[in-house]
Amino acid sequence: MTLVADELLRDSSVAEIRQARAAQGASAAATPDASAGPLLQVDGVSLEYRTAETIVRATHRVGFDVHEADRFVLLGPSGCGKSTLLKAVAGFIAPVEGKIRLSGRPIRGPGPDRIVVFQEFDQLPPWKTVLQNVAFPLTASRTLPRREALERAHHYVEKVGLAKFADSYPHQLSGGMKQRVAIARALAMQPSILLMDEPFAALDALTRRRMQEELLALWDEVRFTLLFVTHSIEEALIVGNRVAVLSPHPGRLRAEFNSHEFDLASTGGAPFQAAVRRLHERLFEHEQAGAGEATP
């Protein structure tokens, strides 16, 4: 059972989590490049949406570190600020408090080193073929000239099992296939970190399972760094090697769990079910503690 440091993390202030992780040492040892420090540092980050009348605080002083080749999952209920956090890491929103650093440098805006894959199936321009869709960001960002871009696009289209559909248009593909194109397009940019916002949430259960399997197989091959958002406990445990649990709105970090021992094959087993229960408890602890209290 490697749900480590759980008890230590009950009141999950950033300092306590860091302390716990340092004492535990396991997580750092499991990452391939721990000596180089974290790839992504999210430190005391509060995020807000401001309109003329109101300020909505989406996250409150959230902190976590993502190391190279981590599959780091943000798990939390709807509205807790997961997408907002991902947008901040992508550079679309600036924190009102705290810092986000990539390779030690503050994030100041969007960049080709951070690519987002969204939940929606309509994130591909419909007038471009699969291959053109995957090659487009490479040429648009002047990362590669056209020929090399098409070569690299081919490589990643093959990796996601869509070689036969390279010349098809998005409307000729299923939802799962479109998501694979979006993943190929993101990986082709070879970003420092791949950001995925509930990328499989709109898929049926079987396809979702297959996509999780494929993502893990791709990770085994390419070893990219992943920041993955979900509100599914099972998906968090399957996809992630680490899972950060966020409280309901405004999102605060409640705890971090190691989950690297789990994959699709472990879902029926007792350790997996125990992990599901513990994450469930942590996820819903406020509601249980506050049962009977009036909520606004």
Ligand SMILES: Nc1ncnc2c1ncn2[C@@H]1O[C@H](COP(=O)(O)OP(=O)(O)OP(=O)(O)O)[C@@H](O)[C@H]1O
């Ligand atoms: N553009 C916006 N303007 C104002 N408030 C917003 C905006 N986008 C999100 N919010 C608010 O910020 C909070 C966090 O939203 P966010 O979309 O990050 O949640 P989430 O955890 O991704 O939820 P879900 O699981 O439903 O996708 C919510 O209370 C939401 O109402």
Ligand SMILES: [Mg+2]
């Ligand atoms: Mg969201």
